[in-house]
Amino acid sequence: MSSPLSPLDALPTPAILVDRARLTANINSMQAAADAAGIELRPHIKTHKMVGIARQQLAAGAAGLTCAKLSEAEAMLPSGVRSMFVAHSLVSPLAAPRLAALAERLDDLRIAVTSEAHLEALARLASLTGKKLSVMMALDTGLAREGARDAASAGRIAAQVARSPHLALRGFYTHEGQYYGVPPAERAAKLVETIGRLSDLRDSIDPALPIWPGSSSTAKAILAMGTRLVQAVRPGTYVFGDLSLCRTTAVMRDDEVALHVLATVVDKPEPGLVLIDAGSKVFSSDRTPDTIFGRAADGRDVAVVRVNEEHGYVRGADVDALKIGERIAFIPAHVCVVLNLTDEVTVVDRGAVVDTWRVDARGCVR
Ligand SMILES: Cc1ncc(COP(=O)(O)O)c(C=O)c1O
Structure with a gap:
């Protein structure tokens, strides 16, 4: 008689696995570093989009949550959060009633002002809420996305916010996504310089205002600096980790990664190539700089090098030893998009399936 399948073997693939112990360790270790500093x-909840994980972050000691979109913020309300920052360029008058309702539900709601061009639309939107809204000013530190590009522009934004009856400047924020490409040896010196520049800029406007940088690529390094110049950090990806944090940036180890894509080998069409049942609809089309979509979590040289919608093309020194039907857990290149492509995750603890969690804010992009 054949032995019964373990719950993990009985799971249809592709499946998204969350390792509960590693998730808890990642949440607690970032919180401990923040507390020590x-x-x-x-x-930032964009990585997990799950109320239960937000609740766990808050219970560990998080002062509040960051969201990208209003719908994400709304989805996180059941976590019991009292303080939220919506870090995106809100412009639509349609957002006014939702913003007003969110402000009513929270002790502290902050929204973003991301440039002089954005401020005009934001001030109009804020006036429609009939409330005075707290704003955090985006400062560009090198990603060249949102944010004031220089001190003169930041000064003009601050002056205009001060004249707006519906806005109050409460601080500054940044997202250092460009640090994913900075070699580890150069990171510390670059960060000291960046934070020094941010602090000088803040002092030129109002030394009492906080600075909130935000990226998993820099959060632990900032916390370890023991700086008094920064008042909060807003990392997102650290809860799970991915190849961008483990390989591109090397701020996490593979064995700390808490989310894997479980896929099955479905074909071996030629030597050196294996096909799996997970493609761009699972991994997304995001790749590492060396164009990898996912790597085997167990350290074998088995990498997803190309994706179609339902197929992953897997190559590497160890692929010929793989068997049809074999299951492989992969670390994805960019975990945040993987989460937004799945309705639920399978929670595992020491190899056993212990729960299924819904991705509450899946698809919340408005
Ligand atoms: C505005 C903002 N803040 C914080 C984060 C979190 O950064 P990370 O994903 O590096 O943890 C992001 C990520 O895209 C972001 O766009």
Whole structure:
């Protein structure tokens, strides 16, 4: 008689696995680093989009949550959060009633002002809420996305916000996504310089205002600096980790990664190539700089090098030893998009399936 399948073997693939113990370790270790530095942690929920994980971050000591979109913020309300920052360029008058309702539900709601061009639309939107809204000013530190590009522009934004009856400047924020490409040896010196520049800029406007940088590529390094110049950090990806944090940036180890894509070998059409049942609809089309979509979590040289919608093309020194039907857990290149492509995750603990969690804010992009 054949032995019964373990719950993990019985799971249809592709499946998204969350390792509960590693998730908890990642949440607690970032919180411990923030507590030791005396700096607030305001994690970005875009990575996990799950109320239960937000609740766990808050219970560990997070001062509040960061969201990208209003719908994400609304989805996180059941976590019991009291302080939220919506870090995106809100412009639509349609957002006014939702913003007003969110402000009513929270002790502290902050929204973003991301440039002089954005401020005009934001001030109009804020006036429609009939409330005075707290704003955090985006400062560009090198990603060249949103944010004031220089001190003169930041000064003009601050002056215009001060004249707006519906806006109050409460601080500054940044997203250092460009640090994913900075070699580890250069990171510390670059960060000291970046934070020094941010602090000078803040002092030129109002030394009492906080600075909230936000990226998993820099959060632990900032916390370890023991700086008094920064008041909160807002990392997101650290809860799970991915190839961008483990390989591109090397701020996490593979064995700390808490989310894997479980896929099955479905074909071996030629030597050196294996096909799996997970493609771009699972991994997304995001790749590492060396164009990898996912790598085997167990350290074998088995990498997803190309994706179609339902197929992953797997190559590497160890692929010929793989068997049809074999299951492989992969670390994805970019975990945040993987989460937004799945309705639920399978929670595992020491190899056993222990739960299924819904991705509450899946698809919340408005
Ligand atoms: C505005 C903002 N803040 C914080 C984060 C979190 O950064 P990370 O994904 O590096 O943890 C992001 C990520 O895209 C972001 O766009």
